[in-house]
Amino acid sequence: MENNTEIVEEKKEYITHKPLAYGKKLYIGEFLAENIIRLTAFISIFTIFAIFYYVFQEASFAFLPIKDKNVKTEIISTNNNSTETTKQTGAEMQQETYGSSTSSTSEPVQEKYGSSPSQNEELKQEKYGSSTSTDELVQEKYGSTSSSNKTEEIKSETYGSKNSSTEEVKPETYGTKRSSTSDEVKPETYGSNTSTPNEEVKPETYGSATSSNQDINQNNISTTETNTEVTETATSLEDGYAEKPITFKDVLLSNDYIDSKPAYIWQPISTNAKFSFIPLFVGALKVTLIGIAIAAPLAIFAAIFTVAFAPKWLKEIIKPAIEILAGFPSVVIGFFCLITLASVIQTFFGTTFRLNSFVGGIGMSMAVIPIIYTVTEDALNAVPTYMKEASLALGASKWQTAWRVILPSALPGVFAALILGFGRAFGETMIALMATGNAALNSANIFESVRTLAATIGSEMAEVEFRGVHYGVLFLIGAVLFIITFALNAFAEFYIRKKLMKKIQGN
Amino acid sequence: MKKTKIKTDKLNLFYGAKQALIDISMEIPEKRVTAFIGPSGCGKSTFLRSLNRMNDLIPGVKINGDVIIDDINIYDKNIDVVQLRKRIGMVFQKSNPFPKSIYDNIAYGPRVNGISGKSTLDEIVETSLIRAAIWDEVKDRLKSSAMGLSGGQQQRLCIARALAVNPDIILMDEPASALDPISTSKIEELIHELKTDYTIVIVTHNMQQAARVSDFTAFFYIGELIEMDKTTTIFTNPYNKKTEEYITGRFG
Amino acid sequence: MNGHVLKNYDQELNKLRYRLVRMGSLVQQQIEMSVSSILNSNIELAKQVMELEEKVDKLDLKIDKQCIRIIALHQPVARDLRLILAALQIDIYFEIIGDYTTEMIDDVARTIFTSEIINKTKIKEMSEHVIKMIGKVLDSFVDENVNLALDILKIEEIVNILFKDNFNNLLSLMKADSSNIDSYAILLDVNRLLDLISKSAKTIAQELIYIYEPSISKHNDIEDLSIHDIFAEKTNE
Incomplete structure (x- = not known):
């Protein structure tokens, strides 16, 4: 016992403690670190929700497309100006990067992303736009050429399609297409266009525009105009221009018939756009x-x-x-x-x-x-x-x-x-x-x-046209991708973790 | 006196350049419990694992010398390690049931041995569990996960799993080191019961446990076998001074 | 031999050793005082012996408790276990020796010995030997020395011879000199008690030998086969 007391006396106090008392001390470093970490976590969660919100909000334009006249008219007026000047300089019509312009007479028609074929003409729409003119063959960068005359052969490029109203179209590597003036046009794979005057136009896969003399359909991407009047794009329903909002029925249910069987068609650029997912x-x-x-x-x-x-x-x-x-x-x-x-x-x-x-x-x-x-x-x-x-x-x-x-x-x-x-x-x-x-x-x-x-x-x-139906539909696809991922994870969590693992590893 | 089951002759084991076992010559009697004691890192676990060639799994291990089980040198080139391990059950320090049901855990050994008949498996499972004194506790939940059992039950399940392949020898590597005293007692009682049919070798850090369960005790120190004798002798009157110092707690 | 890793264990064992040594030295004192008391008819000394006896009894209880405590808390094995077991035995024998000494001074008031009578016997020599034995017991215990314990066995043989000498001597004296027969009878009793004490000391010595060299048996007549040999036989088969 005596030894113990000596040891206690020898013990040196390297650390001195304050007497115990009430009151907390703030440790700034720890406090900051903790809050920064918390902030980062919340920001990441917030970002995810923000993206969700954005995607779903944009997807809503598929159901409620915005028609902002002011913006569009402005665009159109500038476009008109530019094309007018080009018209003045040359007979050939100039093309634009993402669009095409077609003029049958002296009036240029401009659209934002689409092309406007003229009356009595066949419109050829390509992935990157096409231009058609009544007498001139306009070559585009990535586009295809189409001639206004039905008798002329339409030449195609790599990603384009060959289309001729009189000739039988042979299948190509990147898709099939057939077009004939009298036949029913079947859907095509890629970058094809068809024109069938006086007939109902069959939906096409992508980037097709159709025009006919009698029935002129307009949507936000492709418009058809007449010689006499210049219409503004994407404006009024009463002009025959129909930007038809889609419903869930459109994307999920059958939207066409092929050989009298229900078919599901994805044909966003068309007078009668079809958005089946x-x-x-x-x-x-x-x-x-x-x-x-x-x-x-x-x-x-x-x-x-x-x-x-x-x-x-x-x-x-x-x-x-x-x-x-x-x-x-x-x-x-x-x-x-x-x-x-x-x-x-x-x-x-x-x-x-x-x-x-x-x-x-x-x-x-x-x-x-x-x-x-x-x-x-x-x-x-x-x-x-x-x-x-x-x-x-x-x-x-x-x-x-x-x-x-x-x-x-x-x-x-x-x-x-x-x-x-x-x-x-x-x-x-x-x-x-x-x-x-x-x-x-x-x-x-x-x-x-x-x-x-x-x-x-x-x-x-x-x-796509900004905040148009097609635009909304694409965002809807994004939302669908999200939902599928969620569903997959939920399935993994609730079925595989809870049920399947129990089966394999015992209850 | 019982006959010798396992005999080692000048067994040397190297981990790379480091020698872990030095000239171990030992005879382990049949149907008796032999305990290995010694401070950490003395090579007792390594020696135990060299008896069923589990050390082969560790890269860089070299072994020379003989381990003879039933007159067969298990380090012979013609020995099938898989067949050898089927005859030697092993229970590990940490209870390690597979993440499967209790039934599947026990049936695993027979299944990998090619037994698939349901009635046969049922019988094996039941007898193994009864033998391991855990049948009454689990008979109503054979299909539930083995992970849901308590630590002591898991360890007895592991013993039952080892028994299911009908081995001659059971090696136990600190089987009760992570268990509470009651579970430990149950394991020890089980060892007592099993020694009538099996040759049991147990490594333990708990000297009292070695004293309680074993018939023979071997003391290892820095890779060498210092002394092997009857447990009573080791714990009352050891021959070697090093042994006495160790068991009385004078170094460790 | 090194100390234990657990220092507390060492302390407990040392406490036990200390108490045993203290008890032994008290008993040694008792023997010395009781012999001197009876031979000199010193009642004061006899009282002191009785006082010491109380202390010895108390120590006996303390040692018992200490042994039980160590067994319960530290589960001693091997050498430590043998120490505890020996301590329990030694403790009993010391207590018995203490009782012998009190028995010796029972008749202190009865007679007065003349030095002549005492010198006729070898009681004093015998008592010196017995005291020496107890001293050696303590030395052997403290030094963990087996040789000292073996010495005790030799001294016991001497004491035994002395006892027989004294016995015969006293018998003949009683026959020859019946006037002092009381004194001779008491001396005969003292002689017997001293012999019993030496026999107890011998038993303690055997205990000590058991602690430090277990291979040497207490009872030489029973042949003790070493267990090492048994195992060696088995492996040779």
Whole structure:
């Protein structure tokens, strides 16, 4: 006891404490750090909600299009001025970047994103716009040429279509089209136009405008005018111009009949625009499922291999290699698919369409494999060593251990990887844009061209009228993508986590 | 005296350049409990794991010397490690049931051994659980997850899982180190019951536990086997001074 | 041997050792005083012996408690366990020795010995030996020295011879000199008690040997097969 007291006396007080008292001290550094972190978290949440709000708000223009006369008239007046001056300088009509102008007489008609064909003329609309004139063939940069005379052959360019009223149109690589003066025009894949005077115009996939003598339909993108009067664009319903707001019925239900069967048509640029999401959704689903079907087994097996079988040196090669693939710009993958892979696939399978959902799916799988691989590999690696040892100690082989213990234990992670991959593939734009052919065909055949939801936004957004119906529809597609992602996550959370895992891992 | 089940002869084990086991020669008697004691890092766990070649899984391990089980050298080139491990059950420090149902946990071993008949599996599961003295606690919830059991129950489940493949030898690596005293007692009682049919080797840090459950005790120190003797002798009158210092708590 | 990692354990064991040594030294004092008291008929000394006896009894209880405490709290094994067990035994024997000394001074008031009578016997020599034994017990215990304990066994043999000598001597004296037969009878009693004390001391010495060298048995007549040998036999089969 005496020793103890001595020790107590020797104890030096390096830290002196104030006597205990009430009252809090403010630690500024900690306070700031905590609040900055909190702020960042709230900002990120706020950003997400802001984007949601923005997308849904913009999507609302599909149902309630704004008609702001002042703005549009201004645009039109300037356009008119410019075209008038051009008219003065030359007989040929000048083209604009995203639009086309057509004049039948001396009056130029300008539209924002559309083209205005003249009376008695066939309008050819291309992806990047077209111009038509009564007597002159106007060549555009990315557009196609169309002649005003029905007898003239319409020449097409790479992404354009060849159309002739008198000749039979042969199918081309990037789409099919047929047009004839007397026949019913079938929907075309891409960049085609048809003109069938005196007949009802069949919807086209993209960028088509039709005009007929008798029935003139106008929408916000394409307008038709008569010689005598110059109408302002996108103004009045009483002029026959109908910017028809869409309803949910339009995007979900059948909007046309082909061979007396209900058909789902995506044909945004038309006198009778049709906005069915079904072909786009089917296309996106096709490409995504093909992509996942290819990527998931490859990535998961590669992950199992690296975790359970590969020696250390091989592991150190495989992992970075696949992760480099993740860093590949998707445009490069798309490029590869477009140029090389598509040809290979066509030679191999002898497909009608060079670019089809299968090619797109392969391209998608390249983008998705690294994601599924990385997440799966992490999940598999996170399975504790003692679990593997327990299995091995019971006399299980390496393969049995990997298949029956490691993989089921990591199943939540693997599902997370699949859902991440699915989300990525579903929203992937560039590969879909470049490699799938971009034809909104509603078909189950994987060797047909498709158009995905995301690619639709990517390709059409630049050409829509600001806050018009088409514009709103594109935002609606964005909203749909959001909702699908949410639904997928909810499904993962509530079904896979709660039900499926219980089945596999016991209650 | 019982006959020898496991015999090691000048077993040396290296982790890379570091020698973890030095010339271990030992005989482990059949159907008896043999406890390994010693301070941390003395090589007792390593030695235990070299008895069913679990050390093969660790990269950079080199082993020379012989481990002879039933007159067969398990480090022979022609030995199938998977077959060997089926004969040697192992229970780990941390209770490690698979994230499956209780039934699937027990049936895992038989299944990887190719047994698939439901009635056979049912029988194996029941007998294993009864043998591991946990049947009464889990018989009503065989389909529920093994992760929902308490720590002690999980550990007994792991023992049942090891028993399900019908081994001769059970290796236990600190089986009760993370359990409360009652669960520990249950495990120890189980070990007592099992030793009539199995050769049990147990590594433990708890010397009282070694004293309670084992018939023979081996003391390891820095990779060497210092002393092996009857447990009674080790704990009352050890031959080696180092052993006595260790068990009386004079170094650690 | 090193101390325990747990210092508290060492302290508890040291406390036990200290109390045992203290008890031993008290008992040693008791023997010295009681012998001197009876031979000199010193009643004062006899009273002091009785006072010491009270202290010894108290220590006995304390040592018992300390042993139980250590067993309960520290679960001693091997050497420590043997120390505790030996302490419990030694404690009992010291207590018995204390009782012998009080028994010795019962008759202190009865007679007065002349130095002549005392010199005829070897009681004094015997008492010196017995005191030396207790001293050696304490030394051996404190120094953890087996050789000192072995010495005690040798001294016990000497004491035993002395006891027999004294016994025979006193018997013949009683026959020859019946006038002092009371004194001789008391001396005979003292002789017997001293011998009993030495036998207790011998038992303590055996306990000490058991603590420090367990291979040497208490009872040499029972052949003790080393357990190491049993295991060696088994492995040779």
